Amino acid sequence: ADLEGAAAGLLFGSGMAAISTALLALLRPGEHILMQRGLYGGTSALADHSLQALGIEVGYTSGLTVLDFEAGLRPNTRVVYLETPSNPLLNLVDIEAVANIARLHGAASVIDNTFASPINQNPHRLGIDIVLHSATKYLGGHSDICAGIAVGSSAHMQQVLAKARHLGGSCEAQTAALLERSIKTLALRVRQQNANAAELADWLSGRDEIAQVYYPGLSAHPQHELARRQMHGFGGMLSFELANGLDPVVFQQQLQLVQSAMSLGGVDTTVCSSYLTSHQGLSPERRESEGISDQLIRMSCGIEAVADIQADLTAAFAKTAQPLAV
Ligand SMILES: *Cc1c(COP(=O)(O)O)cnc(C)c1O
Numbered sequence: 001a002d003l004e005g006a007a008a009g010l011l012f013g014s015g016m017a018a019i020s021t022a023l024l025a026l027l028r029p030g031e032h033i034l035m036q037r038g039l040y041g042g043t044s045a046l047a048d049h050s051l052q053a054l055g056i057e058v059g060y061t062s063g064l065t066v067l068d069f070e071a072g073l074r075p076n077t078r079v080v081y082l083e084t085p086s087n088p089l090l091n092l093v094d095i096e097a098v099a100n101i102a103r104l105h106g107a108a109s110v111i112d113n114t115f116a117s118p119i120n121q122n123p124h125r126l127g128i129d130i131v132l133h134s135a136t137k138y139l140g141g142h143s144d145i146c147a148g149i150a151v152g153s154s155a156h157m158q159q160v161l162a163k164a165r166h167l168g169g170s171c172e173a174q175t176a177a178l179l180e181r182s183i184k185t186l187a188l189r190v191r192q193q194n195a196n197a198a199e200l201a202d203w204l205s206g207r208d209e210i211a212q213v214y215y216p217g218l219s220a221h222p223q224h225e226l227a228r229r230q231m232h233g234f235g236g237m238l239s240f241e242l243a244n245g246l247d248p249v250v251f252q253q254q255l256q257l258v259q260s261a262m263s264l265g266g267v268d269t270t271v272c273s274s275y276l277t278s279h280q281g282l283s284p285e286r287r288e289s290e291g292i293s294d295q296l297i298r299m300s301c302g303i304e305a306v307a308d309i310q311a312d313l314t315a316a317f318a319k320t321a322q323p324l325a326v
Pocket residue numbers: 014015016017040042112114115134135136137146147148
């Protein structure tokens with residue numbers, strides 16, 4: 001709660017426990033939640049299946065602009081839910097503006113701040129009511145725990161705590177102790193992850209093997225100015241598209257130091273292919289409309305020496321470009 005500038009916080013056994021408990025605390029049957037398009041897959045599955053089954057209306061914005069959020073409001077909207085930077089293309093939502101339209105509408109604003117971490121972005125200070133984290137990612141930082149966090153005003157946390165007592169989802173003591181250990185190095189880790197991501201984004205942008213790089217810290221990112229305004233650091237997550245002719249599966253198989261993994265936020269650099277993992281359930285047409293090509297690789301930057309990562313990527317590019325021995 002201190003890291004996010006909030007009055008109170010609650011610890012859960014997973015990010016999904018924090019997200020589901022907070023949403024069930026805020027919503028009643030017949031009420032509407034307006035969700036940002038392109039959320040973490042577990043969250044949209046929760047909304048589309050469990051929340052809808054309880055008679056809660058679920059709507060998605062058609063895009064990520066403030067006007068898209070305004071257009072999605074209904075008279076019974078009680079929660080506006082956002083996640084910025086978005087996965088996997090690192091698009092941004094204007095947090096302060098969306099918090100304002102939610103408040104004017106009498107709805108609670110809730111954000112999943114996992115991708116940024118509390119070091120890079122503090123949405124409660126920008127007017128968001130409840131900030132959620134999968135502590136499995138940056139807060140834990142070592143890919144060895146599963147936990148979740150919700151922070152906000154004392155009144156909101158009392159409401160979430162009452163629901164948490166019904167649903168369980170508690171965090172056990174050993175995990176809490178590991179998380180407490182991890183938070184001591186959070187700022188150090190995230191600062192290095194930010195620096196590594198910035199350097200790699202710049203380096204990848206200049207390579208022939210790369211068609212496109214997505215990183216809010218690049219001045220070429222369409223929302224770079226917004227990133228400067230609402231983030232303290234640009235984060236450790238970036239994505240890139242391999243040039244045509246380079247197979248993303250073969251590429252990942254060639255990496256030695258960098259591991260393929262779906263999770264993120266740890267001290268080790270990892271990559272994953274969105275179309276084979278988080279967005280595998282979507283039709284090719286839907287993926288294309290969301291801008292997620294088969295050539296897209298998402299990278300979670302760790303704290304290693306950047307030169308080691310560059311050497312690993314360079315070797316993998318070279319091997320991927322060679323015709324495979326039959
Ligand atoms: C991983 C993740 C979650 C879910 O967290 P768990 O701790 O795995 O339950 C939610 N939101 C985002 C953005 C995530 O990356």
